[in-house]
Amino acid sequence: MVLKALLASLAVLAVTAIAVSAPSRRTAGMPQEAGLQLDPVVLSAAEQGEVLKGKIVVRSIPNPGLKGRTYEAIGTVAGALEDVLAVILDYRHYSEFMPRVERTVVTDEGPMVALVEQHLKLPLGVTRRYRLRYTARVDAEGFRVDWVKAPWPEVPLSHSVVDTSGHWQVGKHAAGGLVALYHVYTDPGHVPLGMKGLALSISKHDLPKVIEAVRGRLRPREQPDPNRK
Numbered sequence: 001m002v003l004k005a006l007l008a009s010l011a012v013l014a015v016t017a018i019a020v021s022a023p024s025r026r027t028a029g030m031p032q033e034a035g036l037q038l039d040p041v042v043l044s045a046a047e048q049g050e051v052l053k054g055k056i057v058v059r060s061i062p063n064p065g066l067k068g069r070t071y072e073a074i075g076t077v078a079g080a081l082e083d084v085l086a087v088i089l090d091y092r093h094y095s096e097f098m099p100r101v102e103r104t105v106v107t108d109e110g111p112m113v114a115l116v117e118q119h120l121k122l123p124l125g126v127t128r129r130y131r132l133r134y135t136a137r138v139d140a141e142g143f144r145v146d147w148v149k150a151p152w153p154e155v156p157l158s159h160s161v162v163d164t165s166g167h168w169q170v171g172k173h174a175a176g177g178l179v180a181l182y183h184v185y186t187d188p189g190h191v192p193l194g195m196k197g198l199a200l201s202i203s204k205h206d207l208p209k210v211i212e213a214v215r216g217r218l219r220p221r222e223q224p225d226p227n228r229k
């Protein structure tokens with residue numbers, strides 16, 4: 001039972017905030033927020049070199065006084081801003097491409113805000129579910145999509161997480177192209193004593209899959225060759 005609880009906690013740390021309607025219809029005409037200020041993405045020279053090579057940089061962020069963990073994954077994505085935004089806002093189809101997401105249910109949706117129930121399928125048959133409120137802000141230079149955990153009284157804490165929040169931020173890079181930042185805080189609840197180091201290692205290993213999933217969704221699907229038998 002301890003191993004099962006540990007694996008559930010580790011997986012939730014990595015995927016809890018993963019959480020999209022036809023892309024062109026969803027983002028067409030979406031109101032832009034005048035004066036939206038994107039947070040600067042500060043990279044060391046080494047990190048910037050890795051990102052420009054197409055690699056994904058993962059780092060832990062200090063959060064004194066909080067019980068959970070905060071991580072960031074940063075990498076380039078190919079495509080137009082509106083196409084990247086459409087993928088991230090495609091809550092209804094996350095189960096098709098996002099790691100660990102088994103099902104999503106959009107219970108309320110407006111042009112810039114959505115309430116989404118997410119169901120995760122974790123190792124050893126463990127499941128977790130929670131409700132997130134997403135808020136998108138967009139301008140010509142980029143966008144930011146924030147989420148916070150919303151109340152879901154019918155779900156006991158043993159089947160959910162204590163807390164989670166975070167954001168996507170995608171903006172134009174000085175060298176050209178787009179840079180995506182995925183920032184997530186999660187407190188999954190109890191982690192067995194002495195296992196925090198392992199939890200950190202597994203979570204950081206899994207985080208790049210989130211940006212890789214968005215990259216994969218953006219790639220044009222290969223057209224079948226009519227001459228291929």
